[in-house]
Amino acid sequence: MRVHSDADACVGAGQCVVLAPAVFDLDDDGKVVVLHGAPPEEQRSRVADAVAACPSFAIEIEDRA
Known part of the structure; x- marks a missing residue:
């Protein structure tokens, strides 16, 4: 599993934290x-x-094969 984020899309809700x-x-x-x-x-x-929970869809999981 890899986790990616897009700081430009982030609204700072902090739910991820x-x-x-x-x-x-x-x-x-x-x-x-x-x-x-x-x-x-x-x-x-x-x-x-x-x-x-991310309201701006700024994070995602990538599953590696």
Whole structure:
């Protein structure tokens, strides 16, 4: 699993940080920052919840084959 974010699309709601603080943070401008682009599999459900909760669709999960 790889996690990607689009800071330009981010509105700074912070739901990703609340739901998956080990994977996401906000920068000084309040935009999403991915702390771990390839988080451990045990973080999948938290990351998926963060993706679903993002109001601006600024984060996504890429599954590698």
